[in-house]
Amino acid sequence: MAAASSSYWRLVFHWSLLAALAFLFLNASAMSQQRAEETELWSLEKSSMADRLNNSYKSQHEDAVDDPEAIASMVDRIVRNATERRKLGYFSCATGNPIDDCWRCDTNWARNRKRLADCAIGFGRNAIGGRDGKYYVVTDPSDDDAVNPKPGTLRYAVIQEEPLWIVFERDMVITLKQELIMNSFKTIDARGVNVHIANGACITVQFITNIIIHGLHIHDCKPTGNAMVRSSTTHYGWRTMADGDGISIFGSSHIWVDHNSLSKCSDGLIDAIMGSTAITISNNYFTHHNEVMLLGHSDGYERDKAMQVTIAYNHFGEGLVQRMPRCRYGYFHVVNNDYTHWEMYAIGGSASPTINSQGNRFLAPANPFAKEVTKRVDSSHGVWKNWNWRSEGDLMLNGAYFTPSGAGASAKYARASSMAAKSSSLVGIITSSSGALPCRKGRQC
Numbered sequence: 224m225a226a227a228s229s230s231y232w233r234l235v236f237h238w239s240l241l242a243a244l245a246f247l248f249l250n251a252s253a254m255s256q257q258r259a260e261e262t263e264l265w266s267l268e269k270s271s272m273a274d275r276l277n278n279s280y281k282s283q284h285e286d287a288v289d290d291p292e293a294i295a296s297m298v299d300r301i302v303r304n305a306t307e308r309r310k311l312g313y314f315s316c317a318t319g320n321p322i323d324d325c326w327r328c329d330t331n332w333a334r335n336r337k338r339l340a341d342c343a344i345g346f347g348r349n350a351i352g353g354r355d356g357k358y359y360v361v362t363d364p365s366d367d368d369a370v371n372p373k374p375g376t377l378r379y380a381v382i383q384e385e386p387l388w389i390v391f392e393r394d395m396v397i398t399l400k401q402e403l404i405m406n407s408f409k410t411i412d413a414r415g416v417n418v419h420i421a422n423g424a425c426i427t428v429q430f431i432t433n434i435i436i437h438g439l440h441i442h443d444c445k446p447t448g449n450a451m452v453r454s455s456t457t458h459y460g461w462r463t464m465a466d467g468d469g470i471s472i473f474g475s476s477h478i479w480v481d482h483n484s485l486s487k488c489s490d491g492l493i494d495a496i497m498g499s500t501a502i503t504i505s506n507n508y509f510t511h512h513n514e515v516m517l518l519g520h521s522d523g524y525e526r527d528k529a530m531q532v533t534i535a536y537n538h539f540g541e542g543l544v545q546r547m548p549r550c551r552y553g554y555f556h557v558v559n560n561d562y563t564h565w566e567m568y569a570i571g572g573s574a575s576p577t578i579n580s581q582g583n584r585f586l587a588p589a590n591p592f593a594k595e596v597t598k599r600v601d602s603s604h605g606v607w608k609n610w611n612w613r614s615e616g617d618l619m620l621n622g623a624y625f626t627p628s629g630a631g632a633s634a635k636y637a638r639a640s641s642m643a644a645k646s647s648s649l650v651g652i653i654t655s656s657s658g659a660l661p662c663r664k665g666r667q668c
Contacts, residue, residue: 286432286476286477286500286501286529287500287501287529287530287531288346288531291346291531291554291556291577318652318653318655318656319649319652319653320506320536320652320653320654320656321342321344322342322343322344322481322505322506322535322536323506323656325338325339325341325342326338326339326342326668327660327667327668328667329667330665330666330667332414332662332667332668333414333415333662333664333665336358336388336390336412336414337354337388339410339412339435339437340352340354340410340435343435343479343481343503343505344503344505344533344535345503345505345533345535345556345558346500346501346502346503346531346532346533346556347477347478347479347501347502347503347504347532347533348479348503349477349501350433350434350435350477350478350479350501350503351408351433351435351477352386352388352408352409352410352433352434352435352479353386353387353388353389353408353409353410353435354386354388354410355386355408356385356386356387356388356408357385357386357387357388358387358388358389358390359380359383359387359388359389359390360390360391360392361375361376361377361380361389361390361391361392361395362375362392363375363376364376364377364395364396364397366378366397366398366399366400366401366423367400369400369401369450369451369452369453369459370451370452370453370459371453372453377389377397377403377411378399378403378453380409381403381404381405381406381409381411382404382405382406382453382454382455382456383406383409383456384406384455384456384457385408386408386409386433387408387409387410388410388412389409389410389411389412390412390413390414390415391413391415391416391418392416393416394416394417394418395416395418395419396418396419396421396422397418397419397420397421398421398422398423399420399423399424399425399447400423400424400447400450401424401447401448401450401452401462402424402425402426402427402447402448402452402462402465402471403420403424403425403426403427404427404429404452404453404454404462405426405427405428405429405431405434406431406454406455407431407432407433407434408432408433408434409433409434409435410434410435410436410437411435411436411437411438411439412435412437412438413437413438413439413659414437414438414660414662414668415662415663415664417440417659417661418438418439418440419439419440419441419442420439420440420441420442420444421440421441421442421443421444422443422445423444423445423447424444424445424447424465424467425441425444425467425468425469425470425471425488426441426469426470426471427465427468427471427473428470428471428472428473428475428478429454429471429472429473429474429475430473430474430475431475432475432476432477433477434475434477434478434479435479435481436470436479436480436481436483437479437481437482437483438482438483438659438660438662439483439484439659440483440484440659441469441470441483441484441485441486441488441492442469442484442485442486442487442488443486443487443488444467444468444469444487444488444489444490445467445489446464446465446466446467446489446490447464447465447467448462448463448464448465449461449462449463449464450462466489466490466491466494467488467489467490468488468489468490468491468492468493468494469485469488469491469492469493470483470485470492470493470494471491471494472493472494472495472496472499472502473495473496473497473499474497474498474499475499476499476500476501476502477501478495478499478501478502478503479502479503479505480493480502480503480504480505480507481503481504481505481506481507482505482506482507482656482657482658482659482660483507483508483658483659484507484508484510484658484659485507485508485509485510485512486509486510486511486512486542487511487512488512490514491514491515491516491517491546492509492512492515492516493507493515493516494516494517494518495517495518495519495530495532496517496518496519496520496524496527497520497524497526497527498526498527498529498530499530500529500530500531500532500553501531502530502531502532502533503532503533503535504516504532504533504534504535504537505533505534505535505536505537506535506536506537506654506656506657506658507537507538507657507658508537508538508540508657508658508659509537509538509539509540509543509547510540510541510542510543511541511542511543512542512543512544513543513544513545513546514544514545514546514549515539515543515544515545515546515547515548516534516546516547516548516549517546517548517549518530518532518548518549518550518551518553518555518576519549519550519551519552519553519572519574519576520551521551522551522573522574524551524552525552527551527552527553527574528552528553529553530552530553530554531553531554531555532548532553532554532555532556533556533558534548534555534556534557534558534560535556535557535558535559535560536558536559536560536653536654536657537560537561537654537657538560538561538563538654538657538658539560539561539562539563539564539565539569540563540564541563541564542564543564543565543566544565544566544567545565545566545567545568545569545571545598546571547562547565547569547570548570548571549570549571549572549600550570550571550572550576550578551572551573551574551576552574552575552576553576553577554576554577554579555576555577555578555579556579556581557570557578557579557580557581557583558579558580558581558582558583559581559582559583559647559649559650559653559654560583560584560650560654561583561584561650561651561654561657562583562584562585562586562596563586564586564588565588565593566588566590566593567593567598568593568595568596568597568598569585569596569597570596570597570598571597571598571599571600572598572599572600572610572612573599573600573601573602575607575609575610576610577610577611577612577629578597578610578611578612578613579613579615580596580612580613580614580615580617580625581614581615581616581617582615582616582617582647582650583617583618583647583650584617584618584620584647584650584651585617585618585619585620585623585625586620586621586623587619587620587621587622587623587624588621589621591622594621594622594623594624595623595624595625595626596614596617596619596623596624596625596626597612597625597626607628608628608629609628609629609630610628610629611628611629611630612625612626612627612628612629613627613629614627616647617647618647618648618650
């Protein structure tokens with residue numbers, strides 16, 4: 224077992240090194256710009272919203288990679304290697320899910336929490352969150368004052384200027400009176416406890432960078448606003464009405480949302496708009512909701528062309544209707560997800576997004592008029608026929624079908640996807656632990 228463990232970690236190290244080198248080749252300047260971006264964005268607190276959006280767009284555009292298909296290929300390669308390690312039996316807990324296999328086999332995960340920051344894949348793979356900062360323990364579930372939050376509360380932790388890895392002392396239900404507006408370089412890590420953000424406002428990621436949100440139950444989020452809310456230690460301001468999203472990502476980059484359970488919010492469960500990019504949404508469990516995920520602000524907001532999002536290993540479960548996701552512009556890699564419920568459609572879009580569907584499992588509903596996975600929203604065939612939507616190795620069940628369009632896969636992508644069909648047969652295993660995990664200290668999570 225020791226020899227196997229050693230071999231496994233050598234493989235993990237080598238692949239992590241290759242991934243890092245690949246990213247440096249693709250976008251050598253991005254990491255050096257992250258902290259500069261944070262400083263720039265928050266120096267604009269007193270400027271107009273238009274000025275902030277312009278500056279944000281410049282920063283986010285620089286965070287987008289020049290060749291998104293190279294990142295899709297990298298994801299496929301990592302998945303294949305994780306699957307092969309599982310076949311070889313390096314660890315009894317290995318599932319072939321490369322994110323989970325990176326950290327969950329460690330019985331000392333609670334002492335090595337920050338190792339999680341090295342486990343992301345896809346476009347959000349460089350989101351380090353609060354890895355380089357101290358731990359902060361949330362001890363108080365209250366949210367009595369959105370302008371002057373008490374030490375020990377979640378709101379107090381997320382507005383701090385320095386990087387923080389935020390954990391929780393015990394199980395708790397946090398009912399937020401106003402949006403939880405985060406500051407850059409933060410990780411919310413609810414492993415080992417049962418934490419609900421529920422029955423009030425929820426999470427806003429706006430004009431910031433490097434965020435990891437892991438292990439939360441987010442549900443029953445309500446519209447709030449017309450109130451003063453603090454967004455950093457040096458600034459608070461008037462907030463108009465928020466829509467009631469579970470997680471709202473606005474003009475932000477290097478974001479990783481992993482292993483959360485989301486349901487029953489007033490608007491979207493996860494929305495990313497206004498030039499947000501470098502995002503991975505993985506291992507989440509979505510249930511009981513209408514408009515699940517919006518990626519892209521509007522058909523008229525062309526700055527979302529820089530948006531790049533990986534959607535991987537999620538379970539789209541019971542009670543869902545549509546938008547899993549609904550995309551505009553940008554590049555979206557939808558890989559190894561399990562779609563077991565939808566009422567209208569699964570993947571939709573407008574304004575010529577590129578949608579790369581790879582190794583997913585689609586189980587169509589009984590309704591004979593809702594078998595199609597895809598929907599081009601408010602667009603005629605003459606408009607969408609050139610949009611690049613492609614399905615590689617997806618498993619279609621109960622009459623499900625995907626309508627492709629555009630030029631199809633490049634030769635590079637075709638080679639990278641040559642084993643995707645095998646991956647789709649493992650989707651049930653890969654996504655079996657989606658959502659917030661019941662981790663306990665001293666045990667494999």
